[in-house]
Structure formats: C-alpha cells, structure tokens
Amino acid sequence: MMTNLSPNTIETPVLDVKGLEAGYGSVQILYGIDLYVDPGEFVTIIGPNGCGKSTFLKAIFGLATHYKGTVEHNGSDVSGWRTDRLVERGIAYVPQVDNVFPSLTVRENMQMGGIRLSAPRLADGIERVCWTFPDLVPRMSDLAASLSGGERQMLAISRALISNPSFLLLDEPTAALSPKYQQQIMGCIDSLRNQGLTVLLVEQNARLSLARSDRGYIFSGGKVVHTGSAATILDDPQIGEYFLGVQG
Ligand SMILES: Nc1ncnc2c1ncn2[C@@H]1O[C@H](COP(=O)(O)OP(=O)(O)O)[C@@H](O)[C@H]1O
Ligand SMILES: [Mg+2]
Incomplete structure (x- = not known):
C-alpha cells in the first residue's frame, strides 16, 4: 500500500x-525515516503511541541524538x-508537553518565546500573535496556569510564532482538548497556513488533521509504513480501521 x-x-x-x-543517547528510536514537506504544504504524521512521532520532530529541531541520514x-x-x-533559519517547534511556563503571565511567556530578539522585533512579534490569537489579548497579564486547555495551546503556538518562522513543527496541538477547542486550534493552524507558513503536524486526531492536510505519513516502530495524499489515507478502509480510530 506504499504510494511512492x-x-x-x-x-x-x-x-x-x-x-x-x-x-536519545544510545537508545535508537527512528530507523531510516524518509519524509519531505514542500513549500506551503500542510503535512500530518500519525501513528500509534510510542512509535517515534515526537522523537522525529525533536530530531529535526536538534533535541534528539542524530546518528545517520x-x-x-x-x-x-x-x-x-x-x-x-x-x-535563526525560520524553524519553530511547539512541544507536545510542558509548552508554556505556568507560573509566568501570558505576556511573559510570549517574551520568553522571543528572548533572542531585539526589542522592536519582539514587540512586532507580540503584536502579530495577538492578531492571530485575539482571545489571548484580555489575558495578557494573567498567569498561564489560569488559562483553559485551549488557551494554553494557543499560547504555546504563540510562543513559537514570536520569532516569525516560515516552517512550524507542531506536536499534538489538540491532544486533551474539548472538540470545540480542537476545532478552534485547527482553525488557527488553517489561518497560519493561509499566511504562508509551511506546517508539519503530529496528531492523534487523525481525521481532523488529515481533512485539512495535503499529505500524510503513517509511522510505526520508528519507520514510515505508509505515505500518500491525505485524501487517499482518509479513504483507505484498511488504514481507517487501524489508524484513524473511533472518531470516524
Ligand atoms: N528522553 C527520552 N529518552 C529515552 N527514550 C525516550 C525519551 N523520550 C521518549 N523516549 C522513548 O522513545 C519512544 C518513542 O517516543 P515518542 O517519540 O514520544 O513516541 P510518539 O510521539 O509516537 O508517541 C518511546 O518508546 C519512548 O518511551
Ligand atoms: Mg508524541
């Protein structure tokens, strides 16, 4: 079923x-991954827990041990x-867990996202993300700990956007959110994409994500076991049964 x-x-x-x-150190997790993302594409990676999806994003972002390839x-x-x-090259990453500082305010979290930027670029960045996530504007002085799950995820994405990246890596941005917030976060990602960002997403809510993706990759055991257009993956009954789960 591999589409080439x-x-x-x-x-x-x-x-x-x-x-x-x-x-991680001497513990090998990924075994020969081939994957590409074209300019402006939205690509989703799905696969069972523990198969190496997060490790793949970390490996791209310099947070895992690179052996080969x-x-x-x-x-x-x-x-x-x-x-x-x-x-500095324009890559940004939103981790799956611990992606905001709960004891800092929303504004301080955003500032931390642009800690290496000059003051004017930081101010620009904050203004830009406030346009993208207007729901955060009235919360700027509140502690991140007081935010709802959906707002926290928006803040996590905001932090990554402060540096004005062109390529965004997102690790399960809708995990543990209510369906309403899942839709809202996906809507935000749609609008980022409309602004020209290229997006590589790891997602448990495979149908929600594939429905707006160009292409998808299915990982299993640290390898790519299938890739193809998102529409083909969504329509494949075999894949639906094994990977798309009960949401369909
Ligand atoms: N920091 C780490 N050190 C060692 N092993 C890790 C570390 N983080 C994750 N792992 C292991 O790597 C494997 C893949 O994990 P992960 O990439 O998080 O999977 P997924 O995101 O697909 O659920 C799992 O077996 C996990 O236990
Ligand atoms: Mg993961």
Whole structure:
C-alpha cells in the first residue's frame, strides 16, 4: 500500500529528510525515516503511541541524538544542527508537553518565546500573535496556569510564532482538548497556513488533521509504513480501521 510520492522537482522542499536514524543517547528510536514537506504544504504524521512521532520532530529541531541520514532545510544540510541555529533559519517547534511556563503571565511567556530578539522585533512579534490569537489579548497579564486547555495551546503556538518562522513543527496541538477547542486550534493552524507558513503536524486526531492536510505519513516502530495524499489515507478502509480510530 506504499504510494511512492517524491518531492516535486521544481521547488526545493522546505524539509527533506532522508534515511534519518535518531534517538536519545544510545537508545535508537527512528530507523531510516524518509519524509519531505514542500513549500506551503500542510503535512500530518500519525501513528500509534510510542512509535517515534515526537522523537522525529525533536530530531529535526536538534533535541534528539542524530546518528545517520540527512535533514535538509530549504536545500541546506542542517543535520545535527543546534536548536538556536535552526530557529535563526525560520524553524519553530511547539512541544507536545510542558509548552508554556505556568507560573509566568501570558505576556511573559510570549517574551520568553522571543528572548533572542531585539526589542522592536519582539514587540512586532507580540503584536502579530495577538492578531492571530485575539482571545489571548484580555489575558495578557494573567498567569498561564489560569488559562483553559485551549488557551494554553494557543499560547504555546504563540510562543513559537514570536520569532516569525516560515516552517512550524507542531506536536499534538489538540491532544486533551474539548472538540470545540480542537476545532478552534485547527482553525488557527488553517489561518497560519493561509499566511504562508509551511506546517508539519503530529496528531492523534487523525481525521481532523488529515481533512485539512495535503499529505500524510503513517509511522510505526520508528519507520514510515505508509505515505500518500491525505485524501487517499482518509479513504483507505484498511488504514481507517487501524489508524484513524473511533472518531470516524
Ligand atoms: N528522553 C527520552 N529518552 C529515552 N527514550 C525516550 C525519551 N523520550 C521518549 N523516549 C522513548 O522513545 C519512544 C518513542 O517516543 P515518542 O517519540 O514520544 O513516541 P510518539 O510521539 O509516537 O508517541 C518511546 O518508546 C519512548 O518511551
Ligand atoms: Mg508524541
């Protein structure tokens, strides 16, 4: 059932990963991942718990141990690069857990997201994310701990957006949210995409995410076991049964 899609030959992919092997110290988790994301694409990774989805995003963002294979960003080899250098290239990442500082205010959390920026760029960044997430504006002086789950997730995404990235890695942004907030977060991601961001998303709510994705990848046991257009994955009864779960 493997569809052999390869990057289109005209545009340089934003992300082009080949044969990536990575893990944590001596514990190998990923075994030869091939994955690309073209400019402006929205690509979703799904797969069972513990199969290496989060590790893959961490490996791209310099937060896991890189053993082998290449990670190219906009045509440059960035394999094994440090996180701060990847941020400078316009890559941002929203972790699955612990993605805000609960004891800081909303504004302070946003400031932490742009800690390396000059004061004017930081102010610009905060203004920009306030446009994207107007619900956070009245909460600017409140502690992040007081936010609802959905608001927290918006704040986590805001922090990543302060640096004005062009490529966003998102790890399960709708996990543990009510359906209303799931829709709201997905709506926010849609609008980021309309602003030109390229998005690579890991998502448990596979149907919700694939419904607005261009393509999808299914991971299992640290490998890609299937890839194809999002529509094909959604329509495949075999995949539906195993990976898309009860929500369908
Ligand atoms: N910091 C770590 N050190 C060692 N092993 C880890 C670490 N974080 C995750 N793992 C292990 O890596 C495997 C893949 O985890 P993860 O990438 O989080 O999976 P997923 O996001 O697909 O649920 C799991 O077996 C997990 O226990
Ligand atoms: Mg995970």
